[in-house]
Amino acid sequence: MRKHLPLLTFLGLFIWASLGTGVSLPKFVEGLGDMGRFVKEMFPADFSEVSAVWPDFVLTLRMAWVSTLVGALLAYPFALLAAGTTTTWKSINGLFRLLLNGVRTVPDLLLASLAVALFGANPSAGAVALTLFSMGIIGKLLFETLESIDQGPLEAMTALGAPWIARLRYGALPLALPQFLTYCLYVFEINIRVAAIVGLVGAGGIGVWMNINFDLGQYQKVAALLVTLFLVVTVIDAVSTRIRKALAQA
């Protein structure tokens, strides 16, 4: 019994969760039928306008990239202040953990809608939303890495009287940096997809065109955009995965 506890818990949670969504097998099959009809209408994909909206593909990539970088820069101090290994002041740890959790609690589409409300329907709204989104994830991952790094070098730095900033630079950073870069690439991969999605609420990029074509019932054009996005994402994922593998060995 005890041996099967994890499996039973998993099954239990699965049943409980699926009841909540109201999805049942018949409904799912029925849904598949609708989906099939929808997919049929997407064929053949109409690539005639892809080159015209190509700048918006590039814009989506740029949004994803700049948001990842700025998000990572913001995440770094947050994680350093949240981790007990790097900052030994408990109330500061608590405050910054709360902030990091808070950022991640807001769903990305809600972030995007809020940003659109604040900055208008344009790419900067998307970039702001994505930056916060990136900061939440990278901050959380980096915080967990810092919590689990080897304490030895940090202790040695304390013992020889190194100031706080030097402890971080020489005690924690060399251990956390390869991981940090890995997280940035990983979040960049996610961000390309999210950057396309936030376009749906008007926050700039290729998602805007998907939304427009969708509303006009131009499913064949939507299909072309999806296929192109898929190709772009695949290429970037492949490159990024390679770099991440190399970093893991560093």
Added chain:
Amino acid sequence: MSLLKTVGLGMTYSGAPQPALTSVNFEANEGEFIAVVGPSGAGKSTFLRCLNQLITPTEGQLFFEGEETTHLKGEPLRHLRTRIGFIFQDYNLQGRLSVLQNVLTGLLGQRPALQTTLGIWSKKDVEKAHWLLRDLGLSDQSQKRADALSGGQQQRVSIARALIQSPRLILADEPVASLDPPTAHAVLKDLKRVAKEEGITVLINLHHIDLALEYADRILGLRDGVKVWDQPTSETSESSFTEIYGRNLKADDLAKE
């Protein structure tokens, strides 16, 4: 001249039913090489860590160079620590950085933080680091990653990191416990040699009594957090060790080597 003094030093860890260290009165003079011995759990590590306040003692007073340091905090405490080297059983080097950089980190408490954070070191500091590495037989290892070195080499790097601090005192907590016996002897010989050359006081925790007998000028015997005796090495006898270990461990200990 007295360098370090403890008066009634005591430490009770929070939540612990008994103190780990009780009323230790101790004095170390300039240039002495002193071993602290005692069975596991006797309080050796606690004692050493109280001296540079990696652990804050709960009782008693600390004096360094004649001045009370018991309640130092923040900057003054950091400044005190820059003059005390600490050597750990597991070296505590930054494995991802080069051997040379590891030695230079010994100066982090003594150089402007902005400069060190950017990785800028004066030519003089770099030369000193190279000189120390050469002195410890590591000159051709300086550009290697620290974690690529053997245990004995890593412990020598950590000795160099302590020496570049120009310390008055070095505290070493079981520095050779992770090394094989020939390497342990070689590292202790090096540590003793450089300490004598520079007139640095050394307090070293050793659980191998034969090592203590061979290298120490003076031995402090601890048991259950209490100082049982404190004698020049030449005056210790087998009964001294029986007293703290509760059995004739000296013979066993020597047989192991």
